[in-house]
Amino acid sequence: xxxxxxxxxxxxxxxxxxxxxxxxxxxxxxxxxxxxxxxxxxxxxxxxxxxxxxxxxxxxxxxxxxxxxxxxxxxxxxxxxxxxxxxxxxxxxxxxxxxxxxxxxxxxxxxxxxxxxxxxxxxxxxxxxxxxxxxxxxxxxxxxxxxxxxxxx
Amino acid sequence: xxxxxxxxxxxxxxxxxxxxxxxxxxxxxxxxxxxxxxxxxxxxxxxxxxxxxxxxxxxxxxxxxxxxxxxxxxxxxxxxxxxxxxxxxxxxxxxxxxxxxxxxxxxxxxxxxxxxxxxxxxxxxxxxxxxxxxxxxxxxxxxxx
Numbered sequence: 001x002x003x004x005x006x007x008x009x010x011x012x013x014x015x016x017x018x019x020x021x022x023x024x025x026x027x028x029x030x031x032x033x034x035x036x037x038x039x040x041x042x043x044x045x046x047x048x049x050x051x052x053x054x055x056x057x058x059x060x061x062x063x064x065x066x067x068x069x070x071x072x073x074x075x076x077x078x079x080x081x082x083x084x085x086x087x088x089x090x091x092x093x094x095x096x097x098x099x100x101x102x103x104x105x106x107x108x109x110x111x112x113x114x115x116x117x118x119x120x121x122x123x124x125x126x127x128x129x130x131x132x133x134x135x136x137x138x139x140x141x142x143x144x145x146x147x148x149x150x151x152x153x
Numbered sequence: 154x155x156x157x158x159x160x161x162x163x164x165x166x167x168x169x170x171x172x173x174x175x176x177x178x179x180x181x182x183x184x185x186x187x188x189x190x191x192x193x194x195x196x197x198x199x200x201x202x203x204x205x206x207x208x209x210x211x212x213x214x215x216x217x218x219x220x221x222x223x224x225x226x227x228x229x230x231x232x233x234x235x236x237x238x239x240x241x242x243x244x245x246x247x248x249x250x251x252x253x254x255x256x257x258x259x260x261x262x263x264x265x266x267x268x269x270x271x272x273x274x275x276x277x278x279x280x281x282x283x284x285x286x287x288x289x290x291x292x293x294x295x296x297x298x
Contacts, residue, residue, distance in 0.1 A: 022189070029182075029189035030220030031175060036232055048233060055223040055235050059216045063191030078194055079206035083215040087239040150207030153244050 118148020170256030
């Protein structure tokens with residue numbers, strides 16, 4: 001597989017309904033008991049007006065799409081793919097009740113020699129999230145790395 | 154716990170975040186985060202699969218630890234202040250690890266009426282080995298508004 005062929009590959013847009021139950025589950029999983037994630041009466045009294053999504057909540061996009069995830073990329077083996085980097089840019093708050101649309105694209109793909117020899121493949125996914133009002137609310141970039149063999153770090 | 158607010162006037166360069174220490178990480182934490190996020194990559198939750206892939210056991214997904222680190226950040230700066238959060242996964246987190254999340258303000262500045270801080274953040278394990286390095290940009294409210 002020529003890794004350069006991945007550049008420009010688009011992930012078909014999909015919806016992410018932002019739900020109170022999912023926010024609760026996610027906040028528990030990151031061990032955060034902030035009532036803004038759990039208590040609707042308290043949350044409504046804040047400037048956000050509702051249960052707030054935690055900063056890394058859009059990771060739950062995995063729950064909503066199957067097509068186009070790392071596991072589906074031809075030539076990449078999930079056993080040897082590690083998450084290298086992640087970046088978030090926050091534009092507007094995300095609250096329970098929002099329905100986000102996620103658009104994704106592979107914007108970079110390249111190879112590098114690993115420190116211990118072997119070839120590493122880097123694939124960069126850029127995502128944009130829009131809410132039901134068409135406002136861009138968040139951008140994220142994921143850099144996934146296929147290592148030359150067994151993961152060592 | 155009332156709403157946490159850090160005002161721009163109270164934030165100084167070199168100020169450090171209140172440290173957040175996670176509970177000892179268990180396979181249950183990993184499974185719970187897998188369910189919450191939808192990351193069912195078996196390398197994190199299936200011991201046999203992880204071992205067959207050359208690891209000696211399952212390891213946590215990077216985004217779980219990034220979530221703990223984000224919790225440290227929102228406790229420190231308040232909700233709704235983050236504008237950028239960038240992280241690099243530099244070492245893996247294993248069941249049995251305890252993770253300490255730290256942060257420090259490296260710059261504060263004003264852009265028109267808007268007030269920002271930049272910070273370095275990181276997560277380290279019980280051996281003081283960094284597992285995540287990162288940076289943040291946050292917009293803080295002013296006492297004068």
